[in-house]
Amino acid sequence: MADPSTYRPAPGEIPTGPxxxxxxxxxxxxxxxxxxxxxxxxxxxxxxxxxxxxxxTHQMVMSAARVDxxxxxxxxxxxxxxxxWIKEFDPRFNxxxxxxxxxxxxxxxxxxxxxxxxxxxxxxxKGVRYFGPYGHAWAIRDTVDTLLRVFxxxxxxxxxxxxxxxxxxxxxxxxxxxxxAPCVGRVSAEEHREIVDDFLAFMGGQTAGFTKxxxxxxxxxxxxxxxxxxxxxxxxxxxxxxxxxxxxxVLGDGTDADVFGFEIDPLEVAVQIFSVRGGRIRGQRGWxxxxxxxxxxxxxxxxxxxxxxxxxxxxxxPRQVLVPELPADVGAVTELLSELHDxxxxxxxxxxxxxxxxxxxxxxxxxQVMARHKLKRAGDLTARSQALxxxxxxxxxxxxxxxxxxxxxxxxxxxxxxxxMVVFEDGLPRKSEYRRFTIRHEGQSDVAAMHxxxxxxxxxxxxxxxxxxxxxxxxxxxxxxxxxAYAPSLIVVDGGPPQVAAAQQAxxxxxxKDIALCGLAKRLEExxxxxxxxxxxxxxxxxxxxxxxxxxxxxxxxxxxxHRQRRAKAMTGSALDDxxxxxxxxxxxxxxxxxxxxxxxxxTAEEIATVHGVGPxxxxxIVAALAGDAPAPxxxxxxxxxxxx
Numbered sequence: 001m002a003d004p005s006t007y008r009p010a011p012g013e014i015p016t017g018p019x020x021x022x023x024x025x026x027x028x029x030x031x032x033x034x035x036x037x038x039x040x041x042x043x044x045x046x047x048x049x050x051x052x053x054x055x056x057t058h059q060m061v062m063s064a065a066r067v068d069x070x071x072x073x074x075x076x077x078x079x080x081x082x083x084x085w086i087k088e089f090d091p092r093f094n095x096x097x098x099x100x101x102x103x104x105x106x107x108x109x110x111x112x113x114x115x116x117x118x119x120x121x122x123x124x125x126k127g128v129r130y131f132g133p134y135g136h137a138w139a140i141r142d143t144v145d146t147l148l149r150v151f152x153x154x155x156x157x158x159x160x161x162x163x164x165x166x167x168x169x170x171x172x173x174x175x176x177x178x179x180x181a182p183c184v185g186r187v188s189a190e191e192h193r194e195i196v197d198d199f200l201a202f203m204g205g206q207t208a209g210f211t212k213x214x215x216x217x218x219x220x221x222x223x224x225x226x227x228x229x230x231x232x233x234x235x236x237x238x239x240x241x242x243x244x245x246x247x248x249x250v251l252g253d254g255t256d257a258d259v260f261g262f263e264i265d266p267l268e269v270a271v272q273i274f275s276v277r278g279g280r281i282r283g284q285r286g287w288x289x290x291x292x293x294x295x296x297x298x299x300x301x302x303x304x305x306x307x308x309x310x311x312x313x314x315x316x317x318p319r320q321v322l323v324p325e326l327p328a329d330v331g332a333v334t335e336l337l338s339e340l341h342d343x344x345x346x347x348x349x350x351x352x353x354x355x356x357x358x359x360x361x362x363x364x365x366x367x368q369v370m371a372r373h374k375l376k377r378a379g380d381l382t383a384r385s386q387a388l389x390x391x392x393x394x395x396x397x398x399x400x401x402x403x404x405x406x407x408x409x410x411x412x413x414x415x416x417x418x419x420x421m422v423v424f425e426d427g428l429p430r431k432s433e434y435r436r437f438t439i440r441h442e443g444q445s446d447v448a449a450m451h452x453x454x455x456x457x458x459x460x461x462x463x464x465x466x467x468x469x470x471x472x473x474x475x476x477x478x479x480x481x482x483x484x485a486y487a488p489s490l491i492v493v494d495g496g497p498p499q500v501a502a503a504q505q506a507x508x509x510x511x512x513k514d515i516a517l518c519g520l521a522k523r524l525e526e527x528x529x530x531x532x533x534x535x536x537x538x539x540x541x542x543x544x545x546x547x548x549x550x551x552x553x554x555x556x557x558x559x560x561x562x563h564r565q566r567r568a569k570a571m572t573g574s575a576l577d578d579x580x581x582x583x584x585x586x587x588x589x590x591x592x593x594x595x596x597x598x599x600x601x602x603x604t605a606e607e608i609a610t611v612h613g614v615g616p617x618x619x620x621x622i623v624a625a626l627a628g629d630a631p632a633p634x635x636x637x638x639x640x641x642x643x644x645x
Contacts, residue, residue, distance in 0.1 A: 007066045008047045014040040014069070020081045021069040022089070023060060030089035032060050035078040037329075039069050054524070056540070060093040075332035076339070083310045106131040106140045108200060113189055114161070114182050115196045116154045117144055130316060131203050131282060148178040150210075150236045151199035153192065155179065204278060211237060255279060257320035257355075260304060261362030263370040264297065265549075270370035271304050274362050277318070286366065288373045290540060302327035305347075309340055317341040322350050322359050374550065383543050384427030390544030391490070394536050395529060397516050401490035402426055405457075406551040407503075408494040409439075409449045410559040417444060419453040420559035423488075424551050433486075436562045447502045450493055454506040461487055462510060488515055494552050496521040497528050504530040520552045579625045581618050589613055590622075601626040 019039045023032040036042035046053075046061050053061065072078050086094050107120035111127025119140045120128070148155065156164075156171055156179070164170050164183040174181035182192040202210055218233035256277050263270040272286035295303070301323050309317050317340045327333045330347055337345040350356040388400040395401075404424045411417040423433035437456065439449045464485030493499045500519035507517065518536075519528040525545065526535035538545035582590075593611050594600040600608070600622070608619040 004047050004061050014043050015071050016040045017071050018075050018078045019069050019071040020078050023064040023067050025063055026065040030091050032091050032093040033082055033085045035082040075329055076336045079332055079336050083306045104137040104140055114154050114192055146239045149239050151195050152178055152180045153195045153199055255320055256318040257322055258318050259322045259358055259362045261366040263366040269300055270366045272362050272366040297325045298328040301325055302333055305333055309337055321347045322355055387427055387543035387547035390542055394538055403488045404490045404551055405488040406492040406555040407453055408555040408559040409446045417449050418562045420555050422555045422558055427547055447498045450499045451502040451506050454503045458510050458512050490516045492551055493519045494555055495519050500528045500530055520548050586613050
């Protein structure tokens, strides 16, 4: 790796105006492209103290061998040039907003003498009117097939059109009434153009006039006793309604808008876009991309907009773009999109109403896409095997960690401290082995709580071993596995060096030497091992890092769920909670039978004993615990507030 000081530009050499810069490696390959309002200010930040840089930025600067730049006049030009260079050089340290496919559009070749409707992908061309994009080509074909009975325009290829014209006989679509057959002169070019214009108007959102017109013609045909024509018009009306049902109205004001939703984690970002035209959802698309740097949400939004609209035709850019957060350079991006649209474009964050609800729906879709992406990746046997092998090499383990246990601590200002243990075997969660811990000493720090929970878990392990359980945790007498008796190959703690040191101290105190230990810090996704000054940095594309992240996130989720249950119980505690022998099932049965603790307090032991699962001895204990002229009220243990019974 190069020392940044060896290629740092001389003082005063970097211009102060806006521009775009490129970092290159020793072989001359472009590894990062960026833009700046002030090139001098931005580039100087890369050559500050390397220890203060984000790890990914630090890696990029250390991998580079030189930097060059191009000055432009405006921020809009900088945006355009940045997009062009990223597309041209494909730098490895830039985020890759790269879709896995080109989305299909419903296209009408309005520039031809006899316009044709068809499915088109790729770059948009002049003389073609586009609608969409759609998620699947079959959705376009289904829509077109339905509408051709109402708008029988040409849908055949140029070769089929010329052949039918040469032989003087239309194709099958002309015979069944789904094409007006201009190839054989059934309609003139002008009449066919009128059909095309009606189709374009309908697809453009002007639907009410067509449905009313067909209803009126159907009524007139029925009154004139032209029942076959009336039946055909009825079927045409049904076809239009089926298309309209698939394109639900989501914005009552008929707005043309693209709505962006994002789901972001430290390694990847999922993007979903709903295309709304005339108030109706016309298409949906999206992708999951690797995060190659530490860009925040505004920067990710800006890159998504530039990537999506960078080479679009004017009709592909809507009048409104709805996003969860405004782009980093919202003024420049708005100006660029307005130029592409040939008209004003608004970028905004909806705060209420239909647009806010739609944005939440799109964001929910992005969340689901990310979840499906992770499940698909986790379910890949090859990827799981690779992840375990990578962890073995990175952590210098004697064998692949087939059983991984991860621990996380959760609390609220030092109260209701809990911890979780989740277990992954062969790279998959084993939920029957999950465990929850309630920390015994309130007011402890997360580090002390981590020491306690690791100590308790390993004490159970040592106890099981002393009782004769084998290395798989199986009791030799019963043949059944003992709880906590199966030793993990790797213990992962949620946190950095302090948490790792606390866990290592617990292991040293108990003399446990045969279990590997590491920690995963959330902010920078660094892997820390005991007694090492520097973290282990796994590649961003590493399956091993992905597995550690998934294990850590699952432990965090499980701890949060336990903590919320504890808080809810504290807020709604009752006099029944501390009665010996009265578990949650019996408490629910008592409250269901008597309705409240107040009515239960007034009941006799014989009446209480009639409840299913409550015997005479337990009934006497309940009566004794609830006895007294001044019953103890339920108390919020967090605030001391007396709650109503």
